[in-house]
Amino acid sequence: MKQQLAAALAASCALAAPAFAWEPTKAIEIVVPFSAGGASDQMARVIQGAIQKNGLSKQPIVVVNKPAAGGGEAMVDIQKSKGDAHRLLTTSSGIFMTPMTTKLPVSWTDFTPVAMMAQDAFGLWVKADSPYKAPADFIEAAKKASPPFKVGGTSSKREDQLLVVAMERESGAKFAYIPHTGGGAASTQLAGGHLEATTNNPAEDVANWRGGQTRPLCIFSEKALPYTEKVAEDKSWSEIPTCPSLGLNVTYQMLRGMFMPGGVTPDQQAYYVDLFKKVSETAEWKEYIARNALVPDFREGEAYVAFLKQDEERHRDLLTKAGFIAGN
Amino acid sequence: MDDFSALLGGFQVALSWHNVGFMIVGVLLGIVVGVLPGLGGPNGVAILLPLTFGMDPTSAIILLSSIYWGALFGGAITSILFNIPGEAWSVATTFDGYPMAQEGRAGEALTAAFTASFIGAISGVLLITFVAPLVAKFALRFGPAEFFAVFLLTFCSFIGMGKDNRIKILVSLCIGFLLAGVGMDTISGDLRMTFDVAELMRGFDFLVVVIGLFGVSEIFLTVEEGLAFKGKKAAIDLKVVLRTWAGLPRYWATLIRSSIVGMWMGVTPGGAIAASFMGYGLAKRFSKRGDNFGKGEIEGVLAPETAAHAAGTAALLPMLALGIPGSATAAVLLGGLMIWGLQPGPMLFVEQKDFVWGLIASMYLGNVAGLLIVLATVPLFAAIMRIPFAIVAPIILVVCAIGAYTVGNSIFDIWLMLLFGVVGYVFKKLGFPLAPMVLALVLGDRAEDAFRQALLGSGGSLNVFWANGLVTTLVVLSAILLFWGPLSDLIGWAKGRGKSSGGASPSAAR
Numbered sequence: 001m002k003q004q005l006a007a008a009l010a011a012s013c014a015l016a017a018p019a020f021a022w023e024p025t026k027a028i029e030i031v032v033p034f035s036a037g038g039a040s041d042q043m044a045r046v047i048q049g050a051i052q053k054n055g056l057s058k059q060p061i062v063v064v065n066k067p068a069a070g071g072g073e074a075m076v077d078i079q080k081s082k083g084d085a086h087r088l089l090t091t092s093s094g095i096f097m098t099p100m101t102t103k104l105p106v107s108w109t110d111f112t113p114v115a116m117m118a119q120d121a122f123g124l125w126v127k128a129d130s131p132y133k134a135p136a137d138f139i140e141a142a143k144k145a146s147p148p149f150k151v152g153g154t155s156s157k158r159e160d161q162l163l164v165v166a167m168e169r170e171s172g173a174k175f176a177y178i179p180h181t182g183g184g185a186a187s188t189q190l191a192g193g194h195l196e197a198t199t200n201n202p203a204e205d206v207a208n209w210r211g212g213q214t215r216p217l218c219i220f221s222e223k224a225l226p227y228t229e230k231v232a233e234d235k236s237w238s239e240i241p242t243c244p245s246l247g248l249n250v251t252y253q254m255l256r257g258m259f260m261p262g263g264v265t266p267d268q269q270a271y272y273v274d275l276f277k278k279v280s281e282t283a284e285w286k287e288y289i290a291r292n293a294l295v296p297d298f299r300e301g302e303a304y305v306a307f308l309k310q311d312e313e314r315h316r317d318l319l320t321k322a323g324f325i326a327g328n
Numbered sequence: 329m330d331d332f333s334a335l336l337g338g339f340q341v342a343l344s345w346h347n348v349g350f351m352i353v354g355v356l357l358g359i360v361v362g363v364l365p366g367l368g369g370p371n372g373v374a375i376l377l378p379l380t381f382g383m384d385p386t387s388a389i390i391l392l393s394s395i396y397w398g399a400l401f402g403g404a405i406t407s408i409l410f411n412i413p414g415e416a417w418s419v420a421t422t423f424d425g426y427p428m429a430q431e432g433r434a435g436e437a438l439t440a441a442f443t444a445s446f447i448g449a450i451s452g453v454l455l456i457t458f459v460a461p462l463v464a465k466f467a468l469r470f471g472p473a474e475f476f477a478v479f480l481l482t483f484c485s486f487i488g489m490g491k492d493n494r495i496k497i498l499v500s501l502c503i504g505f506l507l508a509g510v511g512m513d514t515i516s517g518d519l520r521m522t523f524d525v526a527e528l529m530r531g532f533d534f535l536v537v538v539i540g541l542f543g544v545s546e547i548f549l550t551v552e553e554g555l556a557f558k559g560k561k562a563a564i565d566l567k568v569v570l571r572t573w574a575g576l577p578r579y580w581a582t583l584i585r586s587s588i589v590g591m592w593m594g595v596t597p598g599g600a601i602a603a604s605f606m607g608y609g610l611a612k613r614f615s616k617r618g619d620n621f622g623k624g625e626i627e628g629v630l631a632p633e634t635a636a637h638a639a640g641t642a643a644l645l646p647m648l649a650l651g652i653p654g655s656a657t658a659a660v661l662l663g664g665l666m667i668w669g670l671q672p673g674p675m676l677f678v679e680q681k682d683f684v685w686g687l688i689a690s691m692y693l694g695n696v697a698g699l700l701i702v703l704a705t706v707p708l709f710a711a712i713m714r715i716p717f718a719i720v721a722p723i724i725l726v727v728c729a730i731g732a733y734t735v736g737n738s739i740f741d742i743w744l745m746l747l748f749g750v751v752g753y754v755f756k757k758l759g760f761p762l763a764p765m766v767l768a769l770v771l772g773d774r775a776e777d778a779f780r781q782a783l784l785g786s787g788g789s790l791n792v793f794w795a796n797g798l799v800t801t802l803v804v805l806s807a808i809l810l811f812w813g814p815l816s817d818l819i820g821w822a823k824g825r826g827k828s829s830g831g832a833s834p835s836a837a838r
Contacts, residue, residue, distance in 0.1 A: 073529050
């Protein structure tokens with residue numbers, strides 16, 4: 001009932017789009033493998049808004065959250081909808097890590113890759129009034145600390161913890177990684193002084209940065225972020241140094257992309273590739289990635305598949321080194 | 329005073345014709361959403377979110393927050409009439425609300441619930457209006473150890489008060505903890521107790537369990553009792569509202585206590601669910617008529633409703649001031665804020681004054697509108713009690729099934745609901761209380777997460793639980809509440825050896 005309601009209302013706003021070999025015949029469902037309000041959910045809802053506001057699809061878009069089991073529930077669900085071209089899945093690196101750390105019998109190769117929308121950067125964040133000016137001060141202090149410094153992030157055995165493990169290996173310091181249910185919760189705990197640092201995405205800590213509660217020491221990327229507009233403390237994202245440039249040689253970026261279920265036709269895939277290409281050019285999308293400091297990186301077809309293959313191996317390697325691969 | 333003039337400006341925005349229209353539409357939609365179990369506030373807000381993309385942010389948030397108010401009011405209706413909590417925080421409302429409805433006092437119970445919600449919500453809004461920045465700072469003092477202490481306090485206040493068989497309470501509580509452990513564990517990232525069954529990955533959704541334990545099991549019991557549906561005499565008269573109101577001032581102490589508990593739990597983010605249970609537990613402990621709780625005592629409806637709504641409203645404060653959602657609905661609203669181009673967080677009050685004060689003004693007005701609308705529907709809903717059970721029962725079952733399905737779009741959940749219906753039936757037959765199990769299921773994994781986060785940070789030392797004044801106070805309070813019951817029993821036993829104290833009141837904490 002709710003879907004029909006949303007469908008009827010949204011259909012009235014949709015404008016005519018050019019003809020394709022295949023077009024959706026009913027509402028398109030975007031399955032988000034995380035809970036409402038999280039980063040993946042926000043992305044899906046911005047895409048929904050961009051498509052509907054600009055009349056990019058004749059059919060309405062519905063966003064459904066399936067957050068259980070670290071996204072595993074949503075992946076199993078899409079795996080089961082083989083051949084259904086009216087369902088999409090938003091993805092992050094969880095698409096590699098969930099199967100590897102939980103033994104769930106599901107892989108990204110069960111799905112049809114549509115497009116990569118962007119990459120998400122990570123930062124090393126500390127409380128605004130902490131004495132650390134650079135990653136080196138922080139690492140030095142961490143080496144002497146007992147009990148070890150508390151570093152917070154989202155979930156266990158995921159990207160945030162991988163960064164902490166990588167920092168330990170690189171610097172020789174020991175940290176106590178504290179998993180939270182979301183980056184926002186970790187950021188609040190940092191602002192309250194219950195953590196020494198977080199390895200949050202820019203979007204997860206920007207509110208507290210602007211509020212003068214937390215600040216970034218460095219960004220775990222090869223290149224500085226591309227956004228030059230002032231954000232907080234009279235600084236822009238582009239002015240935050242990269243971690244390698246300050247001697248902390250740890251980098252990690254996370255893909256944000258879209259998949260379809262397996263077994264769809266090339267025409268159906270082509271429709272969505274074109275749709276997301278258009279989404280990536282809308283003002284709404286550009287505003288969204290700038291606000292969340294995502295690195296724009298649109299890839300489709302072979303380029304996307306090649307990226308996925310390489311990224312999967314990289315994650316297998318990182319997880320193996322960290323000892324997070326599920327045993328038998 | 330600067331804030332006060334800003335608030336008046338906010339009222340001007342909220343009182344414009346189209347915004348009042350959105351408010352009424354929102355409240356009505358919210359009631360519908362709240363009445364249907366499983367649909368709930370978060371879903372209602374999420375479904376309508378896309379419609380608001382083209383609206384200006386202030387009108388959009390007024391529409392969506394009115395849905396939230398409507399859903400808060402609506403959740404009480406099914407709890408009282410059919411023993412089916414529409415929302416997690418209405419569970420405690422069923423304890424006395426449903427017995428009242430069975431006695432033919434549905435109108436009274438509904439009026440009490442709605443009025444209590446209103447009082448709770450208004451206390452929450454007053455808090456947001458006048459002490460927002462101060463309170464937001466206080467919320468930051470809550471680390472994992474403090475969170476755990478708050479949950480501990482909730483458990484202890486609820487268990488310590490029980491006068492029935494404590495072993496049974498403990499058994500019920502432990503089953504709840506066990507169920508809460510199923511699914512993915514946040515701290516280790518591993519799947520627990522799923523036995524490679526894909527459906528179990530999600531764990532046991534609270535609503536599915538509750539619809540079964542309370543709603544379905546009640547239908548089984550009624551069927552067993554010979555298809556009689558009590559409360560046929562339900563009065564359908566608006567005067568019941570006035571009569572109930574005349575009696576309310578007597579319960580001022582409960583109302584104030586629950587408001588304070590609720591506001592505190594909402595800000596700290598213990599949440600509305602914990603608040604409703606704690607409000608009920610404390611009222612039972614301190615009321616002169618505490619022994620009658622669970623048998624249809626109006627105070628038992630007032631206490632949890634006031635606390636839940638004070639908490640639900642106060643939970644919006646951390647969202648606005650800090651950007652942390654205090655509830656699932658708040659999380660969806662938070663997503664909405666960002667789509668409209670507003671960045672929640674400490675700067676919102678500074679950068680988006682019109683929006684924030686428009687929203688706060690709409691909280692006052694939305695609740696007044698909501699109260700008037702729901703009170704007008706009291707006779708209508710009370711009249712449902714007159715319909716013969718043979719007609720109503722299948723409808724309730726269908727609504728329950730739809731509700732259970734909607735939670736996760738899964739057929740498996742309907743079977744689970746029926747299974748828990750049987751569990752609830754057996755529990756009631758054996759005199760095991762259901763409430764501790766439900767409480768443990770809702771708060772168990774959050775308490776566990778907080779406990780383990782605290783120990784991870786301290787390197788395994790338990791000292792974190794008395795490391796500062798705040799956490800020590802909470803832990804000591806918990807201990808007092810836990811042992812208050814057994815101790816006072818012991819003293820009572822020592823004093824009056826002759827009296828029979830063995831026959832504890834049955835099912836006092838259903």
